Amino acid sequence: MSKKILGLYGNNRGHWVGDGFPVRSLFSYNDLGTHISPFLLLDYAGPHYFEPTTDRRGVGQHPHRGFETVTIVYDGEVEHRDSAGNGGIIGPGDVQWMTAGGGIIHEEYHSPAFAKAGGPFRMVQLWVNLPARDKMAPGGYQGILNADIPVVDLPYGVGKARIIAGEFGGRKGPAKTFTPVNLWDLRLNRDTDIVLDLPEGHTAMLVVLTGHVTVNGAQTAGEAEMLLLSREGGDVAIHADGDAMLLVLTGEPIDEPIVGHGPFIMNSEAEIHQAVNDFNSGRFAQLAA
16 A cells, blocks of 8 residues: 655745755644654755855854754765764765754854855755653764765666665665664656655655655655655655655654754653753753863
8 A cells, every 4th residue: 555645845935044054944843743753844955055255154052952963965064063072074975963862062064164165055954853761862973974875776777765764775774763764865867767665654754855756646746845645555656757856754653742942852841941941051061162
């Protein structure tokens, strides 16, 4: 049985995060709640061309608690530094998977080299929820290089799939997750067809980053649009009307309340108040000078 299409979502209204990330929020738990669990939101930054500068572009120190941030860079470079002592620069094809857990402060900027050179910029940031048992886990960081992400050739010359998390085509992605999650980065060639086998019972989404596709022979989706699929059923048919770049997200739902306040995602209002108090009282570790 095929997965059914539950809805098409997108956002043409962009906003700036700091001065380095012009983003469109394609979906959020604020609107879709537990229907997208374990995922919380996805921001699509760019495409945007930045002129060369000697200034630092990005967003300064800010806290998180209760979930994970996943940053995928397509063009440009992003530099990360956090209060758990982790940091690094990721460029095209690389991924940062940060566990905020019980509390972390981090900053995200364009790398000095990219800022100086300027050029095209495109990235995605996905928030993945943590179950209650892991919301106070120690902060963590996975810097995943493009070279370490398995690539699967799709049949009949359809295209390629990069396996960031989960499993596809007998290959396992390098990302370690707290609950079962698949994150596949697909490149489909023009006028090709593929049927993907997705896990029964998982929340499933197709996010179109570039190009245009037709799904299950009926529903079309274009750049910066997301198709939400039913948890029931196993396969989904995709026709690439032109060259297309998609993210395929599936995850085992977390059957728990979602209570969010800005950078904190917990299970109750009391836990949100505690997170705010802990941050304001300096109980989060601090970034080194």
